[in-house]
Amino acid sequence: MSVVKPNTGLIILAFFAIYVIWGSTYLLNKIAVTELPAFMLAGIRFVIAGGLIFLIAKILGLSLKINRKQFLNTIIAGFLFLTFGNGVVVWALKFVDSGFAALEISAQPLVVLILMRILQGKKIQAMSLVGVALGIIGIYLLVSQKQIITQEGALLGMFLIFACMLSWAYGSLFVGKAELPPNYFVNTGYQMLTGGVLLLLISIVLGENWTSPLTWSGRVQWSMILLVLFGSIVAFTAFNYLLRVVSPEKVATSSYVNPIIAMLLGWYFLNEQITTQSVIAAVILLTGVYFINTKKKLTLFSRFASKQ
DSSP states (O other): OOOOOOOHHHHHHHHHIIIIIHHHHHHHHHHHHTTSOHHHHHHHHHHHHHHHHHHHHHHTTOOOOOOHHHHHHHHHHHIIIIIITTHHHHHHTTTSOHHHHHHHHTTHHHHHHHHHHHHHOOOOOHHHHHHHHHHHHHHHHHHTOHHHHTSTTHHHHHHHHHHHHHHHHHHHHHHHHSOOOSSHHHHHHHHHHHHHHHHHHHHHHHTOOOOOGGGSOHHHHHHHHHIIIIIIIIHHHHHHHHHHHSOHHHHGGGGGTHHHHHHHHHHHHHOOOOOHHHHHHHHHHHHHHHHHHHHHHHHHHHHHHHTO
């Protein structure tokens, strides 16, 4: 795997993309999934995005040639991130509010930390353990609300979102070390295309009712356009870039901002309810995530200082 020299400007822009743009995708997916089958919606989004990426790459003169191992790894990453990790979240949005889904997913850094301990033997520091405890309390407060869990399909939606968090967390660790196409744009294109094709195959197997984009409502058409151009091409390329130049747990800090953006947009555009308990849960959960990542930064700083 080639060593990539970090670019501060690109890193800042990439973090903006995964923080703010991805926060808005919950709203866009919620709008679209009210009219369209979940796996068809996600599959069309990623196949179109992957095709556009390859077209742009050709125009820019980028080579699309990859070896067999790189292609296999892009299929695995596409499945973990998009086919399962995103497609099932879109399906879960049929049962839960977009803001709730984003807030539950904000626990992803905790899952990444635990998986790094289990799979890589990485020691969990004392402050990080405090963060994990706070995260568990926050998640409990979030999912224990009677007005939410009594809604039809809500428990199923919560479980599906948690399964997706596991998939994304494992995918983050996998991509950090796997041999992938060296160009992030091309890498994203292969993941989008393979993940999208798998989603469409699942849609066919499940017998989802496909419809022409010409029959969709205006707001669904616009949601799909924004999901393809910004949520897929821009943000996912930024995500893949960050996974190769910064640590997985730092990438997972998008969970700080995503739920706030998603909750505010869901409240403003879809009249989704923001309960007092959800706000308390969000504060406790995000504080736990902060504890985890602050400790990582202090550890890195101490290691740097010891070498001076």
